[in-house]
Amino acid sequence: MSKQGPVQRKLRKSASRNQYLGKDETKRFDITSDKRNKKFDDLPIIYFVTPTYPRREQVAELTRLGQTLMHIVNLHWIIADDVPTCNTMIGKLLKKFGIPFTHIASPMPDVYRKSSVVPRGVANRRAALGWIRKNIHSGVLYFGDDDNTFDLELFDEIRFTKKVSMFPVGLIGDYSVSSPVLMEGKVIGFFDSWPAKRKFPVDMAGFAVNIGFLLSHPHATMPYKAGYEEDQFLVSLGLKLEDIEPKGNACTEILVWHTQTTKKPASTIRISQPTDNSLKVLLENLKYLGMAQSSTSKGAQGLLTKDGATKQL
Amino acid sequence: MSKQGPVQRKLRKSASRNQYLGKDETKRFDITSDKRNKKFDDLPIIYFVTPTYPRREQVAELTRLGQTLMHIVNLHWIIADDVPTCNTMIGKLLKKFGIPFTHIASPMPDVYRKSSVVPRGVANRRAALGWIRKNIHSGVLYFGDDDNTFDLELFDEIRFTKKVSMFPVGLIGDYSVSSPVLMEGKVIGFFDSWPAKRKFPVDMAGFAVNIGFLLSHPHATMPYKAGYEEDQFLVSLGLKLEDIEPKGNACTEILVWHTQTTKKPASTIRISQPTDNSLKVLLENLKYLGMAQSSTSKGAQGLLTKDGATKQL
Numbered sequence: 275m276s277k278q279g280p281v282q283r284k285l286r287k288s289a290s291r292n293q294y295l296g297k298d299e300t301k302r303f304d305i306t307s308d309k310r311n312k313k314f315d316d317l318p319i320i321y322f323v324t325p326t327y328p329r330r331e332q333v334a335e336l337t338r339l340g341q342t343l344m345h346i347v348n349l350h351w352i353i354a355d356d357v358p359t360c361n362t363m364i365g366k367l368l369k370k371f372g373i374p375f376t377h378i379a380s381p382m383p384d385v386y387r388k389s390s391v392v393p394r395g396v397a398n399r400r401a402a403l404g405w406i407r408k409n410i411h412s413g414v415l416y417f418g419d420d421d422n423t424f425d426l427e428l429f430d431e432i433r434f435t436k437k438v439s440m441f442p443v444g445l446i447g448d449y450s451v452s453s454p455v456l457m458e459g460k461v462i463g464f465f466d467s468w469p470a471k472r473k474f475p476v477d478m479a480g481f482a483v484n485i486g487f488l489l490s491h492p493h494a495t496m497p498y499k500a501g502y503e504e505d506q507f508l509v510s511l512g513l514k515l516e517d518i519e520p521k522g523n524a525c526t527e528i529l530v531w532h533t534q535t536t537k538k539p540a541s542t543i544r545i546s547q548p549t550d551n552s553l554k555v556l557l558e559n560l561k562y563l564g565m566a567q568s569s570t571s572k573g574a575q576g577l578l579t580k581d582g583a584t585k586q587l
Numbered sequence: 588m589s590k591q592g593p594v595q596r597k598l599r600k601s602a603s604r605n606q607y608l609g610k611d612e613t614k615r616f617d618i619t620s621d622k623r624n625k626k627f628d629d630l631p632i633i634y635f636v637t638p639t640y641p642r643r644e645q646v647a648e649l650t651r652l653g654q655t656l657m658h659i660v661n662l663h664w665i666i667a668d669d670v671p672t673c674n675t676m677i678g679k680l681l682k683k684f685g686i687p688f689t690h691i692a693s694p695m696p697d698v699y700r701k702s703s704v705v706p707r708g709v710a711n712r713r714a715a716l717g718w719i720r721k722n723i724h725s726g727v728l729y730f731g732d733d734d735n736t737f738d739l740e741l742f743d744e745i746r747f748t749k750k751v752s753m754f755p756v757g758l759i760g761d762y763s764v765s766s767p768v769l770m771e772g773k774v775i776g777f778f779d780s781w782p783a784k785r786k787f788p789v790d791m792a793g794f795a796v797n798i799g800f801l802l803s804h805p806h807a808t809m810p811y812k813a814g815y816e817e818d819q820f821l822v823s824l825g826l827k828l829e830d831i832e833p834k835g836n837a838c839t840e841i842l843v844w845h846t847q848t849t850k851k852p853a854s855t856i857r858i859s860q861p862t863d864n865s866l867k868v869l870l871e872n873l874k875y876l877g878m879a880q881s882s883t884s885k886g887a888q889g890l891l892t893k894d895g896a897t898k899q900l
Contacts, residue, residue: 334736334758334844341739342654423647426654442869445647448887450854450879455891456865463893465866471895515893526868528876531647534849541763552769553778555839556755563841566763574761578768580776580828582784 317348318433319413321406321485325380325398326364326420327356330540333367333563335420340371346429350413351375352405354398356382363562376405383498391500395419395478399496399503406485407492415483421535422479428529431521432482438513441522443477446532452477454518454525461518472505474513479530480504483511541566542573545587553578553587630661631746632726634719634798638693638711639677639733640669643853646680646876648733653684659742663726664688665718667711669695676875689718696811704813708732708791712809712816719798720805728796734848735792741842744834745795751826754835756790759845765790766838767831774831785818787826792843793817796824854879855886858900866891866900 322343326332336353343349351373355364360379368375380401386393399417406415414435418424432439440461442453448467452475455463466475481504488494494510496503522529541560545568549557560566568576576587635656639645649666656664664686668677673692681688693714699706712730719728727748731737745752753774755766761780765788768776779788794817801807807823809816835842854873858881862870873879881889889900 330763331758331844331846333841334846337738337844338651338655338736338846341658342651344658345654423651425650444873444876444878445644445851448854449856449889450643450851451869451873453866453869457863462864463891463898465869465889466892467887467890469890469892469895469897472892473895475892520865524868525865526872528646528872528878531644531650533644533647533651536847536849538758538763541761543762550770551775552833552838553766555837556764556766556778559839559841560757560764563757565757565841574780576762576778577780577782578776579779579782579785579788582782582786584782585776 314347320346320349320429320433320482321352321402321410321413321415322349323352323354323399323402323415323417324420325354325356325395325402325417327394328361328564329537330565331535331537332364332420333565335535336364336367339418339420339422339424340368340373342424342426343373344371345426348433349373349429352378352402354378354380354401356380356394356398363564378402378405386498389500393498393500393503396496396498396503403488403495407489410485411489413485415485415488417478418530419479419532421533423531423533425529428522431529435482435484436519437487437517438481438483438508438511439519439521440476440481440525441520441530442525442528443480444528444531445534446477451528452480453522454520456520456525459520459524461515461520468501470501472502474505474508476504476508477532478504479532481508487511540564543568543576544571544573545576546570547587549587627660633659633662633742633746633795634665634715634723634726634728635662636665636667636712636715636728636730637733638667638669638708638715638730640707641674641877642850643878644848644850645677645733646878648848649677649680652731652733652735652737653681653686655737655739656686657684658739661746662686662742665691665715667691667693667714669693669707669711676877691715691718699811702813706811706813706816709809709811709816716801716808720802723798724802726798728798728801730791731843732792734846736844736846738842741835744842748795748797748832750800750830750832751794751796751821751824752832752834753789753794753838754833754843755838755841756793757841757844758847759790764841765793766835767833769833769838772833772837774828774833781814783814785815787818787821789817789821790845791817792845794821800824853877856881856889857884857886858889859883860900862900 357379358381360377365377378401380398382397440454444451446452452466454461455465464475469475491511496507557568577584670692671694673690678690691714693711695710753767757764759765765779767774768778777788782788804824809820870881890897
C-alpha cells in the first residue's frame, strides 16, 4: 500500500523534462517536487488535437479524456467535431474541464463519406492544422483521439520536441504495438504489422511535431487517404529518419494505447404515455447527449419496475 | 475558448458537498475556490473497489482509471485481481498514481469458471468486502470497474452517502441507461431494460454504500449469480426503497458510463532471429505487460520496415 497525500499528488502537475526521468517511476515525485515553485509560463504549450464525431459514446469519451488532460499544465485542447456547426452540448461539456480549448466544426466533405474506406478524422485534423497555422507561432502539436489512453508521462516526453518526436503506441495492429526501432539511439526502421510501403509506418498517436518546424513547411498537410494520413503528412514535412527524436525510453516503453470503445447505436425507447416524474428529465438529457430517444411507436418497450413487477410506460 | 490557469484547475481537487453544486457547471470553480484552505481530514474516505483480471488491455485500462482517481481527495483504491497471487507488474503500476491503495489477489473459484454465465468480478468484490469489514470503520464503498467512465462530480455526489445512494448509469442495456425513477424526491421504481424480477434492477456502478451501514449488516454479501449480484447484495443489506438517497441531480444526470473497451487476445509475433536493438527491450516489456509474446515458430511474421521496404525478423 502506498501513502501519498494530496500535496504530493498535486505536484504531479509540475512538468519535468524527460531527460531527467529515470526508469524507476518512484523518482517522479522527487523530481517534480523540486520544481514546485517553477513558473509554467516558459514551458512550451502542447496543442492537443482531438478529432471527434457525434455518437452515443461521445460525451463519455470526451469526459474521460478531458479529465486526463486536466492534469497537464500548458496544454491547449483543440477539439474538431465532424458536424456542420459547433454543438452547444459539446461546447458546454468542454468548459467543465477548465482547460484552455478551441472548439471547431469540421465536417467531412460529402464526397469522402461515400468512400469504401472513409478517411475519418482528416477534415478535423486539417481544420486544426489551419487554425494553428493562423494563430500559433510555437509549441508542440499532438494528435490524440478521444478513445485512446494517454499516460501522463507522455506529455513530459513530447513537450520539448524540436522537429518530430516518435514513440511506441500500444494495442495496435497484429503486433499489439507500432514503434520506431533504434540502434545506438538512431532510428533504423519501424516495427508495424501493416507496412504498406509507407516510409513512416506509424500511428497517428505515435508522434509529436514542433510547431515552428510545421510552420517552416507551409504546404505540409494530411491527405484524405485512409491508412496513409500519418505517412504522407510526415513526408510532406520533409522529415528524414535522422531527424526523428525517439521518446518513451528509447522507444521501449508504452505511454499511449490505441484503446477502442465498443460502439452501439443510440437507443430508441417506446414510451406510450407522457411521464410525469424524473424519467421525463432523464430522457430529455439522454436525447440531448445523443444517447437515446423516446418514441410512442417503436423501439425497446419502456418499463417501470417496482418490487420485481413491471409496468409498461 | 475558455481560459483557466493551473491554479484554478488545481482547485478542482477540493471537495464540495453535492448540495452546493448548482446546475451551471461554471459554478464549480467558485465553490471549490472558497474551500482552498480546507483540510480534507474530516471528509469521509471513498473506498473505490475495482475488480480486474489479466488481459491485453489491463494496463491501459488501469492507467486511464488511475489517472481519473488521482483527481480525488480522500480516496482509497482497492484493486482486486483475478489471479492466485499479487502480480508485481500491477503492483508497480499502482504505485505510480500516488493514490493510497490496497492490492488484493482474489482468484475466482474454479467451479464458477465452468458456469455457462461466468460471475466475473464476484470473488474480487467479496474479497474487497472482507478487507473492508476487517480494516475499516467508516467511509463510503463504491464498485467501479476498470473500463467504466467516471465524471469527477460523481465523487462529490457519493461522498456523504448515509445508507445507500443511487444514480443513473449511462450506456447500459437496451435503454442506454439504468436508473431509479423519482416522484417528489422518492424512488417509485426503476428504469432498466432487464428487470428480471429484481427488487433493485440497477448496475454495479449505480450505487454507493455507507460503510457503517454495511458493517451493521454483518452477513450482507454478494452471490456468485451472474446478473443478480447487485440486487442480492442490496437485498442482503435489508435496503428499503425509502432508504435510497437519489443523486445525480435527482437521477436525471449521467455521471458514470458503462463504457466497454474492445478486447482482443494478446499478440504472438514470429521472430526467427534474436534482435539486437530497441525492439528486444520493447518486446520484453510487451510480454511483461501481457500484451504480446514473441515466438520463433508461430504468430504474425515480425517485419522491420525501412524506406517502405520490409525485412523479415
